[in-house]
Amino acid sequence: xxxxxxxxNDLKLIIDNxxxxxxxxxxxxxxxxxxCSVIRYGDYDCVVSTDPITxxxxxxxxxxxxxxxxxxxxxxxxxxxxxxxxxxxxxxKIDEIKNIMSDISNECKKFxxxxxxxxxxxxDAVNRIIVSCTAIGKGEKNKTVLTSGAQVGDDVIxxxxxxxxxxxxxxxxxxxxxxxxxxxxxxxEGKSYGEELSVxxxxxxxxxxxxxxxxxxxxxxxxxxLWEVASASNVGFKVYRDKLPISSVTKKVxxxxxxxxxxxxxxxxxxxxCKNGERLLKKLQENNIKAFIVGRITNEKGILIxxxxxxxxxxxxxxxxxxxxx
Numbered sequence: 001x002x003x004x005x006x007x008x009n010d011l012k013l014i015i016d017n018x019x020x021x022x023x024x025x026x027x028x029x030x031x032x033x034x035x036c037s038v039i040r041y042g043d044y045d046c047v048v049s050t051d052p053i054t055x056x057x058x059x060x061x062x063x064x065x066x067x068x069x070x071x072x073x074x075x076x077x078x079x080x081x082x083x084x085x086x087x088x089x090x091x092x093k094i095d096e097i098k099n100i101m102s103d104i105s106n107e108c109k110k111f112x113x114x115x116x117x118x119x120x121x122x123x124d125a126v127n128r129i130i131v132s133c134t135a136i137g138k139g140e141k142n143k144t145v146l147t148s149g150a151q152v153g154d155d156v157i158x159x160x161x162x163x164x165x166x167x168x169x170x171x172x173x174x175x176x177x178x179x180x181x182x183x184x185x186x187x188x189e190g191k192s193y194g195e196e197l198s199v200x201x202x203x204x205x206x207x208x209x210x211x212x213x214x215x216x217x218x219x220x221x222x223x224x225x226l227w228e229v230a231s232a233s234n235v236g237f238k239v240y241r242d243k244l245p246i247s248s249v250t251k252k253v254x255x256x257x258x259x260x261x262x263x264x265x266x267x268x269x270x271x272x273x274c275k276n277g278e279r280l281l282k283k284l285q286e287n288n289i290k291a292f293i294v295g296r297i298t299n300e301k302g303i304l305i306x307x308x309x310x311x312x313x314x315x316x317x318x319x320x321x322x323x324x325x326x
Contacts, residue, residue, distance in 0.1 A: 003322055005219060008032060008231075008315040033147045033215070033228030035071040036137075045141050047075045051218075052132035055265075055321050058172040059194055060131050061103030063165070066197040067267050068135035069113060070216035073200040074270065075146070076207025077139030079111060084118035087130045092122065100131065111200055143207070148232035150213035154297040155277025156239055158269055159202050160290055162222055163250035164193040165267035170253050170324050181256050186249045199270040202289050209283055211274035217266035223304065224263060224316030225271045230302045231315075233273075239295030241306045259320040262304070273297055 005011070012032050019029065027045065028038040039046040049071035053064045065082065072079040084104060086097060097120065108115055116136070171178055171190040179187060199216050206214060213233060217225040222244065230237055246261055254261045274280055277293045284291040295305075302313035 002318055005316065005318070028144070028146060031232065033232030035147065035215070036075045036144075038075070038144050040141060043141055045077070045139050045144050047072055047077050047137035047139060047144060048134065050132065050134040052130055054130060055169065055319075055325075057128060059103070059168070060129060061100040062107050062194060063169075063197070063267070064131040064133045065104055065107040065113070067216075067218055068133040069111060070197075070199045070203075070218070070267055072135050072137035073198070073203030074214040074216045075137060075139070075144050076203055076211075076214065077137040077144060078204075079113050079135055079137045079200065081114040081116040081136050082108065083116050083134040083136075085132045086118070086120045087126050088120075088122055089126055089128060090122055090124060092129060096129070100129070111198065145207055145211060145214050146232075147213055147215050147229055150229050150233035150235050150273040150297050152235055152297055152299045154212055154273040154275060155293050156226075156237060156295040156297060157272040157274070157277055157280060158217075158222065158245060158292050158294050159199065159272070159284065160196060160269050161245045161247045161250065162217065162266045162269055163246060163254065163261045163264045164269065165197055165218075166259070166264040166321050167247075167250045167253050168193040168197070169265070169321060170257065174324050178253065178256060182249065182252060186252065189247070190249045190253065193268065197268040199268065201287065202270045202272075202284060202291070205283055205287055205289070206270070206272050206274070206280060209274070209280050211272050211280070213273040215271045217269045217271055219265050219319045219321075220316030221261070221263040221266050221320065222269070222271070223313050224319075227302055227313055227315055229271065229273065230297075233297075236298040236300040236302050237295055238298055238303045238305060241304060243292060243294040245290065245292050257323045259323055261320075263316065264320045
């Protein structure tokens, strides 16, 4: 099998055939494109999501907190706590584990999130450090925003710039190569993206505004996130490449590794589908969050428009990030 997410058809078959018991208090269970599960507790919903960090090694604690709590933010609710599992090879030093947990703790303090527990183990089952977190959020019942809520006619909005997480990881992991390609200012800018990987703030603003769908742009990049939203919502889309926000630093990193930016891991950017997109843009910009309308939800296929050419967007495959290790 190839590195990366399992083929979507195989994954859907596995999920659909293995759901255990069906409970009335589980409002939403995981599925293709739906990163969060929702459990009803009286007047509140408990929102849960889990994800590992498998590609990066440097900054792994920071990344683990952000990618999981971003899923909770995409549901428009507050992240309350996380569970942390760390699996390390025998060559790992105790200080490495201490530093990872310190990074996780510091990142959680930024967003008022508590570490609830977890598991730490030295094992020969892995050849490098793996960190996996489960994030837990809390919100009022019936207020949770689902990936599957996108509606025909919605504006498609992207926040910040695409490829920030991939750029941050590439500079940390392949600094010796990129220091000869990027200027010192560009290296600093790329490293600073590590402080912009959270979408908690825009999730809070968009949740209060009232949107139909949100999805943080992670593995598979923007096109992967769009495909997941469209698949979950049974809709299509049209997005325009010339409207997509991409920094010059990310473009240089992408050229260095022959990376397609639109399939490059992009935590820090939120994909939002809603009516009255211009009004939401104003709200986000009032809170110093850059945002752009890049397309619209349709009732046909998922289409990327490049100049005069329309290309159908296919299901996501292996994230472009893995090219930095080739």
